[in-house]
Amino acid sequence: MAVEKMSxxxxxxxxxxxxxxxxPKVLIMGEDVGKLGGVFRITDGLQKDFGEERVIDTxxxxxxxxxxxxxxxxxxxxxVVEIQFDGFVFPAYDQIVTQLAKMHxxxxxxxxxxxxxxxxYAGGIGAVEHHSESPEALFAHVPxxxxxxxxxxxxxxxxxxxxxxxxxxxxxxxxxxxxxxxxEVDTDAIPGELHKxxxxxxxxxxxxxxxxxxxxxxxxxxxxxxEEGKSVEVVDLRSMSPIDFxxxxxxxxxxxxxxxxxxxxxxxxxxxxxxxxxxxxCFYHLEAPVLRVGGFHAPYPPARLEDEYLPxxxxxxxxxxxxxxx
Amino acid sequence: xxxxxxAARKPRRSSGTKRAAGAASAAKAPxxxxxxxxxxxxxxxxxxxxxxxxxxxxxxxxxxAEFLSFVEDITTEDLxxxxxxxxxxxxxxxxxxxxxxxxxxxxxxxxxxxxAAQIGSGRALRDDDYVFPTYREHGVAWCRGVDPTNLLGxxxxxxxxxxxxxxxxxHLYTIVIGSQTLHATGYAMGVAKDGADSAVIAYFGDGASxxxxxxxxxxxxxxxxxxxxxxxxxxxxxxxxxxxxxxRVPLYQRAQGFGFPGVRVDGNDVLxxxxxxxxxLERARRGEGPTLVExxxxxxxxxxxxxxxxxxxxxxxxxxxxxxxxxxxxxxxxLASGGADEAFFESLEAExxxxxxxxxxxxxxxxxxDTMAIFENVYADGHALVDEERAQFAAYLASFExxx
Ligand SMILES: Cc1ncc(C[n+]2csc(CCOP(=O)(O)OP(=O)(O)O)c2C)c(N)n1
Numbered sequence: 001m002a003v004e005k006m007s008x009x010x011x012x013x014x015x016x017x018x019x020x021x022x023x024p025k026v027l028i029m030g031e032d033v034g035k036l037g038g039v040f041r042i043t044d045g046l047q048k049d050f051g052e053e054r055v056i057d058t059x060x061x062x063x064x065x066x067x068x069x070x071x072x073x074x075x076x077x078x079x080v081v082e083i084q085f086d087g088f089v090f091p092a093y094d095q096i097v098t099q100l101a102k103m104h105x106x107x108x109x110x111x112x113x114x115x116x117x118x119x120x121y122a123g124g125i126g127a128v129e130h131h132s133e134s135p136e137a138l139f140a141h142v143p144x145x146x147x148x149x150x151x152x153x154x155x156x157x158x159x160x161x162x163x164x165x166x167x168x169x170x171x172x173x174x175x176x177x178x179x180x181x182x183x184e185v186d187t188d189a190i191p192g193e194l195h196k197x198x199x200x201x202x203x204x205x206x207x208x209x210x211x212x213x214x215x216x217x218x219x220x221x222x223x224x225x226x227e228e229g230k231s232v233e234v235v236d237l238r239s240m241s242p243i244d245f246x247x248x249x250x251x252x253x254x255x256x257x258x259x260x261x262x263x264x265x266x267x268x269x270x271x272x273x274x275x276x277x278x279x280x281x282c283f284y285h286l287e288a289p290v291l292r293v294g295g296f297h298a299p300y301p302p303a304r305l306e307d308e309y310l311p312x313x314x315x316x317x318x319x320x321x322x323x324x325x326x
Numbered sequence: 327x328x329x330x331x332x333a334a335r336k337p338r339r340s341s342g343t344k345r346a347a348g349a350a351s352a353a354k355a356p357x358x359x360x361x362x363x364x365x366x367x368x369x370x371x372x373x374x375x376x377x378x379x380x381x382x383x384x385x386x387x388x389x390x391a392e393f394l395s396f397v398e399d400i401t402t403e404d405l406x407x408x409x410x411x412x413x414x415x416x417x418x419x420x421x422x423x424x425x426x427x428x429x430x431x432x433x434x435x436x437x438x439x440x441x442a443a444q445i446g447s448g449r450a451l452r453d454d455d456y457v458f459p460t461y462r463e464h465g466v467a468w469c470r471g472v473d474p475t476n477l478l479g480x481x482x483x484x485x486x487x488x489x490x491x492x493x494x495x496x497h498l499y500t501i502v503i504g505s506q507t508l509h510a511t512g513y514a515m516g517v518a519k520d521g522a523d524s525a526v527i528a529y530f531g532d533g534a535s536x537x538x539x540x541x542x543x544x545x546x547x548x549x550x551x552x553x554x555x556x557x558x559x560x561x562x563x564x565x566x567x568x569x570x571x572x573x574r575v576p577l578y579q580r581a582q583g584f585g586f587p588g589v590r591v592d593g594n595d596v597l598x599x600x601x602x603x604x605x606x607l608e609r610a611r612r613g614e615g616p617t618l619v620e621x622x623x624x625x626x627x628x629x630x631x632x633x634x635x636x637x638x639x640x641x642x643x644x645x646x647x648x649x650x651x652x653x654x655x656x657x658x659x660x661l662a663s664g665g666a667d668e669a670f671f672e673s674l675e676a677e678x679x680x681x682x683x684x685x686x687x688x689x690x691x692x693x694x695x696d697t698m699a700i701f702e703n704v705y706a707d708g709h710a711l712v713d714e715e716r717a718q719f720a721a722y723l724a725s726f727e728x729x730x
Contacts, residue, residue, distance in 0.1 A: 035638040036566035059572050060503055060534035060564050081593045088502060091538065124433045129486045130501050240629070267711060298704045303432050303483025304694040319721065 002187040008150070009179040011157040012042045012118075014187070016080065019164045020050045023078060029056045029065055030082030030118075034176060039084055040120055040179055062092035070099055078114045080164055084119040093138075100169045101144030112167040116160070121149075122213045122263045123310055124177035126303040133300050134264035139171045140273075141239040147241040148194060149173040149212035153183035155198075158191035164213025166194070175213035195239040197247035203233030206323055207256035209274060211237040214261045214311065221316040222284045232320060240270050248274070249281045256287040256326075261311055263312055266294040288326035290291045293319045302316060371622055372602055373592040377650045379658025381597075386541065396601035402665040408449060408596050410674055412441040412653045414467040417678040418474045419659060421685045422464075424483070426631045429691050431481045435462045438624030439594070442652030443559050445469060446599025447527065447621070450607055454495065454524040456517075461499040462559075463529050470496040474681075475688040504530055504537030507556060511543045512551035514610075519555050525610035527555045527603070533564020536572045537581070544584040544616070553610035554619045555603065556581075559593060561625035564622035566638040581618035593623030594652040624650070 006014070019026045028043055028050075034057035037044030047055035058065050062083060069079035083089045089096070096117065103113050123132030140147045146168050150156040156174070163170040192198070200215060201222050208218040215236045222232035235251050237243060252258045258278055260271035275290035293311045301309045340456040362563075369723050372390050372395065374382050384391035419437050426434040440462070448469025451457065451668055464477055471494050479488035480499065509543060510528030533539055535558060542544040547554050560567055560577055581588030587609075591602040599621055606617035624647035628635050635644075660666040701716040 031564075032566045034566070037637070039565070039632070057567050060533035060567070061536040061538060063538050064536070089618050090502070126483060128433055128480055128483070129502060137356050223660045296700060296715045297709070298715075300487070302480065302485050302695065305697060305700055308697045309700055314726075315722070318725075 003184055004187070005182055005184050006153055007180050007182050008153050008156045008174070009040060009042055011153040011183075011185050012160055012174065013044055013046070014185070014283065015160040016043060016046060017158045018187070019047070019080070019161060020046065022055055023164075025076060025078045026054075027072065027077050027079045028082070029069060029079055030056075031058060031060055031065075031084050033057060033082050038082060040176065042118070042120075042174075042179075043082065054072055062088055062090075063095050066092040066095040066100060066111045066115070066117065068105065069117075070095065070113065073113050073115050074111060078116075078164060079101070080116040080118060083117060083119045085127075085131045085195045086119055086133040086135055088265065089117070089119055089135065092117075096145070096169075096171070097142050101142045103144075104168070105144060111168045114164070114167050116163045116166075116172050117169070118160075118172045118174060120176040120179075122172045122175055122177065123300060123306050124213065126306070128303070132306065134173075134241050134262065135261075136173055136270045136297065137264055140270055144169065145241060146170045146195070146239070147173065148239045149175060150238065151175065151178065151200075151210075151212055151215035151236050153181070154185045154189075155236075157185045157187065158189070159194055160237065161240075161292050162191065162194040173212060173267075178213055178216065181216070195242050195244060197238060197244035198236045199233060199247075199251065200236045200281045201232070201234040203231040204255055205231045205236055206259065206320055207233045207248070207251045207255045208259050208261060208316065208320070209235045209237055209251075210261040211240060212262075214263060214292065217313060217316060218261055221313050221320065224313060224317060225320055230324065243270070243274065243277075245274075245277050245281065248278060250283045256282075256285050257323045258282075258286070259293060259316070259323055260290065261293045261316055261319075262295075263310055264295055265297055266292045267297045269294055288323045291319045291323050329664060371590055371592040372598050373595050373618035374597040374601060375595045375655055375659060377594070377655050379655045379662060381659065382669060383395065390598070393598065393601040393605060396604045397597055399602070400597070401664075405597075405656065405660060406666050406670060408445055408600070409653070409656050409666070410677075411445040411449065411465070411468060412596060412656070412680055412717035413674055414678060415441050415445065415468050416653060417682055418468070418685060419464055419510030419690045421682045422478060423627070425478075425633065425686065425689055426481070431478060431631075432483045433481050433630055433632060435481075435630045436460050436625075437464050439624045439647065439652070440559055440561055440621075441465055442596035442656075443557075443599050443623050446596040446601075447557050447603040447619070449531075450600050450603035452524070452607075454522070455607065456497070456510075456513055456526045458497045458506040458513070458525065458526070458528040459499055460503075460506065460529050460534065461501055462531075463499070466529065467494075467496055470494040472496050475685055475692075478685070478694065482689065482692055483588040484692055501602075504534040504539040504543075506530070507534075507540050507543035508546070509554055510554050510556075511547045511550075511616075514547065514554035514616075515550050517553055518550070518613075523553075525553045525607045525613045527557050527607070529557050531564060532558060532562065532569050532577060533567065533572055534558075534573040535577055544581070544618075546588075547616035548586050550583045551613070551615040553613070554616045555606040555610060557603065558618065558620050559623055560591075560603065560620050561623050563625055563629070563635075563639065565629045565633060566635075568639075576620070578618055578620035581616075584616075586616045586618065588618035588620065590620045590622055594647075594650045594655070596652060596656060614652050623652075636640060 033043040034047040271292035444465030448466040515527040578588035578590040
């Protein structure tokens with residue numbers, strides 16, 4: 001058995017290594033991914049071992065990175081591109097939204113777009129602006145894209161494998177403040193489905209739904225709530241497009257209460273979609289309206305305010321209390 | 327310092343006959359070879375002060391000749407002023423790096439090595455010119471009269487800007503690479519529409535030149551003949567990527583394809599940077615449109631305090647550039663020519679110390695912003711959703727004070 005304890009960063013690195021080993025068509029592309037191994041070292045050592053033809057330092061041009069990845073995919077390659085930080089994906093947004101997302105449909109299914117766009121995202125690392133944003137809803141809103149985010153090392157390893165194997169474009173959001181969190185990875189396991197939600201902690205009074213960086217906060221909140229005698233279930237959604245509504249529904253039918261937590265602004269965010277769907281599906285089960293905890297309708301603040309801005313334990317517990325008070 | 331006297335002169339367009347001919351003959355060679363030649367060739371630099379600290383005469387360097395007239399008016403006192411600017415800027419920068427190490431700043435992007443490019447170009451500007459910097463233009467900010475401590479707010483994490491761009495005609499730092507070249511172009515289009523004779527200057531890096539935005543800025547400025555100077559500090563690296571990863575033809579030559587002149591200047595020579603920028607600004611003022619200035623320089627330090635350059639570049643390279651230090655060469659010249667005495671350097675040292683001390687004090691005293699600042703200035707006209715969220719969050723925070 002190949003079970004190993006490793007950080008999320010290491011798990012991603014191992015996952016990329018495995019993908020490069022298994023399929024000669026897999027390519028890594030991005031700014032500083034070569035010698036430097038990426039600014040977060042996710043591609044560390046890969047260029048050394050697989051060469052400059054497989055692990056490609058690109059010019060500083062995100063539209064170029066994604067646009068050429070589309071061309072490479074048309075030629076049969078499977079590019080995995082790295083966008084250095086969340087806020088720098090927008091020069092590539094045009095290529096992602098108008099081209100990458102729609103190519104399969106436009107070609108009547110005759111071409112596939114197995115492109116993975118890896119984006120270190122969200123806050124909590126004290127960075128300057130454009131380095132802490134959570135733009136997942138902007139991508140989940142676009143038909144043709146799949147959007148996922150792992151919350152732990154095992155998922156980081158396996159979800160990236162599955163994203164690379166997918167014939168659809170996958171926007172792969174990596175919770176950068178969790179890169180150094182360690183967890184067990186079984187590299188021989190048979191992984192679950194890429195878009196299936198996972199019950200991260202069982203409970204019976206209320207469901208907390210989250211993904212990426214907020215899963216850890218929700219687990220901490222559930223532990224704190226347990227001390228007060230409240231049994232909180234935590235569902236790690238793992239995928240924002242598609243969303244595993246069946247899995248979430250099963251949890252909510254059990255607990256009858258749902259609080260959705262994400263760092264991204266609440267307004268028109270993924271939580272809004274979840275609240276609407278779960279209300280439709282579970283109307284007669286719900287004991288309280290679905291509540292959302294997340295970012296404000298304001299630019300991500302300067303680093304010295306991010307602790308106040310980001311949903312933490314207190315804000316999640318406050319929502320738990322409000323829900324239980326109905 | 328401003329120069330009006332030479333306005334009537336028309337220097338040879340550097341992307342014109344001579345360099346264009348070189349490029350054309352290179353193009354006849356097999357493509358790969360031509361590209362390699364272009365990259366490896368010793369750059370043709372406009373240089374007025376050698377690394378050894380000697381002034382270049384028209385006879386020494388025909389490339390420089392046409393630009394000499396642009397610094398004819400520069401007195402010894404002016405030279406001491408340029409020297410002072412560079413020394414104080416370097417001191418400020420070093421202090422900021424130290425403050426980052428001490429945990430007072432979250433990040434710092436050092437300009438070490440690029441003082442001449444920034445001070446030379448910055449001192450070429452007139453008050454009514456407008457500057458669009460990237461995030462490393464601390465020396466240009468200094469020339470514009472922006473209090474250097476204002477630059478530290480965003481790196482400390484207390485704001486996203488920290489100064490009013492219109493006070494000193496110095497726009498906020500831009501982190502998304504290349505974006506500001508379009509803003510500069512648009513601003514310059516406005517200047518032209520107004521019939522004003524101000525000029526606009528946009529700073530960006532060699533890496534940034536790969537961005538689509540920069541190509542679009544070149545296109546717009548050429549098409550609308552906008553009074554903008556594109557000032558690229560080619561410091562050889564974009565984080566870990568050398569210029570070979572961004573371009574196969576010397577950067578300044580790119581302007582030609584867009585229909586405006588480009589010139590490469592020794593970016594470690596403050597005098598040459600001053601002269602070339604004045605030349606480009608005057609073209610803009612005269613309605614002759616955009617210019618690309620490539621200041622050939624070197625980033626002596628790390629990309630930012632988060633970066634580890636030992637991962638991707640060799641010590642020998644850095645050491646070779648050390649010998650071209652912009653400050654040292656002017657000092658050598660000032661000493662050799664009797665332009666400055668020991669007393670001058672001593673008093674400057676004292677001034678540096680005082681600046682360093684002030685920067686430390688101001689940064690340490692810089693308060694964290696009020697939490698409610700999150701909701702400030704999201705909209706100019708206000709917005710119901712923001713108001714609602716602000717009220718909810720205030721109530722939430724207040725609930726703790728009530729011993730919730
Ligand atoms: C659109 C975008 N992509 C990536 C980055 C991350 N990044 C910040 S600086 C930098 C390198 C810039 O190099 P260059 O333009 O040469 O300027 P220098 O920092 O060397 O002055 C990169 C890749 C960014 N800020 N914006």
